[in-house]
Amino acid sequence: MSLERTLTVRVERISRQTPEILAFELAHPWGRPLPSYEAGAHIDVHMPGGFSRQYSLARAPSAASAGRYVIGVKRELASRGGSASMHERVREGDLLPISAPRNTFPLREEATHHLLLAGGIGMTPLLAMAQALAARGAAFTLCVFARSEEHLAFADALHAPALAPHLRLHLDQGDASSQRIDLRSLLAQRAPGTHLYVCGPGGFMQAVRDAAAHWPEDALHTEYFAAPADAGAVTGLPFTLKLARRGITVPVAADQTAVDALHEVGIDIPVSCQQGLCGTCVVEGDGEGAEHRDFCLTGSERRHKVALCCSRAKGLELELQL
Template identity: 90%
Template sequence: MSLERTLTVRVERISRETPEILAFELAHPWGRALPGYEAGAHIDVHMPGGFSRQYSLARAPSNAVSSYVIGVKREAESRGGSASMHERVREGDLLAISAPRNTFPLREEAGHHLLMAGGIGMTPLLAMAQALAARGASFTLCVFARGEDHLAFADALRNPALAPHLRLHLDQGDASQRIDLHALLAERAPNTHLYVCGPGGFMKAVREAAAHWPEDTLHAEYFAAPTDANTGTGLPFTLRLAQRGISVPVAADQTAVDALHEVGIDIPVSCQQGLCGTCVVEGDGEGAEHRDFCLTGSERRHKVALCCSRAKGRELVLQL
């Protein structure tokens, strides 16, 4: 497999959305169109200091994509990525990014889309809401924020096309500005799909409130692997590569990606937490111990995220 395509973009505009969030508009250095994408997509951004982070595209795609918009929250416990974007990136700078990819798409089979955004998790869901509004689809956008001052992309939310579909929850507001998660998710209307993105605590609360929903109707995008995620080591096993007719051993303290890299087989990786889907390949998903957060239940039957998942038994068959 070859490395993913890398693009060079210019930082056209930086705007402050909240005390902690900056919006970055990225365009082609020579004004050319950028690769298209679908709502829910994200890009890898390679930034000063050698950091690489994934950021969702916060605007619905158009026929000719002139720029990408991302939102970056300055995290108090940043490992360096958000600090680099806030402190070292300036308008006019050139950045390397990946082409957009989408592990969090809108589901065409859904009759109604319930979008639930916590804080900066609004970025992919805002793009989804804009796309759904443009095609007259049925949806509800629930945005959760601490208060008005912490509401990112507020101008976009004021668009008349979104107003009938928007429910706003403000922690610092009065009772009329709060949404009861359990009441909201207690009953699932027929053919409704739920999409959620936000901080870990918010994600956990939504997942618990929607625990009775069918697995394939709940779609989530995480910023980081949950703190209780099983991402440790395991027993050694063997990867059987069906197309090559070879087997590759994976040690107990080694990932499948690292084992394949050691024998010269290139598997692109990015987040290395099972969040972004870069390393997903076709394979015997039934034989995998899935530890990712990007595949649906049905996808896990025939796909595997190699950066974190292991074999249930002694062997895992991949279509490589």
Template identity: 45%
Template sequence: MPATTIKAGARLQLRVAARRVCAQGIVALDLVAPDGAELPAFTAGSHLDLFLPGGFTRQYSLRNDPNERRRYALGVLREPGGRGGSAYVHDRLKSGDLIEASRPRNAFALDETAPFSLLLAGGIGVTPILAMAHRLSTLGRDFEFHYCARSAERMAFRDEIEASPFAAQMRFHLDDGPAGQRLDLDRLLGGRPNGAHLYACGPSGFLDAVVSRAAAAWPKETIHREYFANAAPKPTSGDQPFTVTLAHDGRSFEVVPGRSIAEVLSANGIVIPVSCEQGICGTCVTRVLSGEPDHRDLVLTDRQRADHITLCCSRARSAELVLDL
């Protein structure tokens, strides 16, 4: 069947082809085109925005092999303290339902040329790391995959992984397991194989530990991580007003404390795509032509921070920012 033609930027209409509980608090979803056509291609590390009833937009990473073109495979953790998106998926979404999604986007790209890749996953952070393992296996690249979970009951997709072509490259670690089974970050990250890149995804505490342990032996540009939540946003008590100017037409707007740049622009009829509103997905990243941003995101690289900003959460240290809008 030929692929359906989908305009760039258009929302996808997808059908829930399969749904199963795959671990404590985690649901696995397979999404397909309603007519069975091929879906837009994706790369390892990509995610989808799901547009859920009630105005919720949530990001979920693709876990399956990027060579697959007829399904998007996701894993969704129920977030007890969340804003309702995961509760909808767990409690109301069922096989056969139709759902809207974005095209795949990637803010956590894999360097496919690295001679060795070290993959680290904590909890539901296994989803994008799984797609990376599939891709590296297909390419015949050398890699090692470490997957950590609180307990065996919370470890999703273990059956999938043990049946995969890269099962021999897997190491499983349980917080409640024997001491020798727990992940030893100091041993693992104390040295760096020649040309190696490190990829980590999981809870903020897990990622902070990985990055701090790797700092001595791994150059910054070889450490890649993806957060699922901005757990420690900067305090806002000292925020000052500033001006944003649009380079394309010269209009300027004041951004007062308590309002984001994206909110101010939207209120003035300038549509800014926003998804996570926490600076973790990269949807609203915009080029800065002049001025000094006050970065509060967890998605931009050090190089990007020189001339880009996340409009959903970051502010300005200078009196004005001129944006490439």
């Protein structure tokens, strides 16, 4: 497997946000600045036990952040090892390898209003977005869905004076007077220029997609924790990759990914999540000829880009700018 440049950071602080969520503040071991990023970015964290997971940066980049990264990690009951490792084995002062930040979930400059919908720990990239939007005086609404106040992560940041006027909070439990948000009513009409950003558990994501089915595809932006349970397998019919810049073709077997086929002939394609979520393996190519199985590209991007870890050709050949 190929990975992008790896950095080493020190775990400066660990703070409990909810019974299930810890926040980790990461800094350069020698106090140097960490690479810059834009709100919506994520990093790969390589943790004890050989696990690697992607976590969104939960703080907008600013002078106040002192070049530190903040991530939120929910301890999943059905953890495959990653969240358990972060919660049980990582301590303050530990050194962790991480990737440089990359962003497949950016704020759209063309938007005149930003509607941010966060479910549970899915608030992490959207919190950073809200902070960035508040700093620039942009128009936005941040809707956060949580079980209860006890399960509301980063509550202090959410209730900060800069965000409070823009915040709408939906709590499933608690006082009957708690504000509730009806997704279908909220998304029934789209004001011109409004863009929708969504991150949260699979069920929440699907509920938002259903309620916003009539929105233009390029006005809806999503960040998934994991590929949906009903996502198709990466295998399929065999096809050929046509590498336009090299003038060669590479066969892809029925039970093989395009990334693996390219690696076999010595062509290095960086990969990370291998589920079509993070965008690491995205390349320029004939998106019209691809059977897209990713969850990171917009409709317009799919016309000229392909996520090679999971997507295949619609026909017998797929041309790439490689």
